[in-house]
Ligand SMILES: Nc1ncnc2c1ncn2[C@@H]1O[C@H](COP(=O)(O)OP(=O)(O)OP(=O)(O)O)[C@@H](O)[C@H]1O
């Protein structure tokens with residue numbers, strides 16, 4: 001395939017048979033989403049995510065909601081600028097081409113040799129210390145980013161030669177950038193709950209507590225979070241409400257001038273409260 005992002009038409013033609021192009025490896029093929037990797041001109045590899053857009057409501061929707069690929073591109077760029085390890089964005093694009101219809105596409109650089117954390121959790125002992133991951137989450141929150149889907153499948157782990165495991169966040173399609181750090185806000189709490197809910201079955205409580213301390217939670221905030229975890233459900237009705245709340249807060253935070261909120265989103269980063277359920 002040609003350079004990612006440059007040859008969209010070619011890419012879309014080849015899309016009907018992903019895996020067929022030289023060096024292409026199909027990662028995910030679902031209705032509406034195709035993910036594959038391919039070779040970059042510099043010899044590295046790219047991850048290409050292609051989303052089909054629904055033609056019926058798209059013409060209306062695109063006036064109000066930015067492209068998903070564009071949003072993710074901007075969020076990842078913001079993380080790169082702030083030194084937060086993530087899937088490095090290369091390009092995004094959108095268009096229409098028959099017979100594929102409307103599409104949007106995001107290209108990022110592959111994290112070489114990385115495995116998604118959810119797969120590693122199935123192999124006890126491979127990743128034993130997640131303090132570094134929680135520090136990464138804190139740095140993401142400190143630069144104003146809420147992830148919105150912080151599940152282990154959206155965290156990649158690589159193993160640099162002779163070093164400790166390295167973590168990278170990916171898949172920011174539900175994320176937002178706020179004008180200031182969000183570490184003491186409900187949005188940060190939602191991310192932590194999403195993550196700890198899925199880690200907790202694999203590790204003793206004292207390990208999770210130590211990692212939350214690495215994030216910067218004090219004892220009472222940790223207790224609050226663990227208590228909230230008992231009532232927390234990452235999917236379904238409540239997940240939609242949490243996403244809705246984050247979308248609304250992000251929209252309010254973008255309002256210009258004196259109407260900008262001076263409340264929780266605007267506070268300097270501090271330990272999050274666990275009241276965000
Ligand atoms: N930068 C990257 N380096 C290596 N692999 C990646 C990278 N980005 C994505 N992947 C791989 O592609 C898969 C899908 O990527 P991503 O999670 O961004 O897309 P998605 O369609 O939103 O997936 P899902 O809905 O299943 O979470 C990941 O699980 C991972 O295996």
Ligand SMILES: [Mg+2]
Nearest residue numbers: 153154170171
């Ligand atoms: Mg994902």
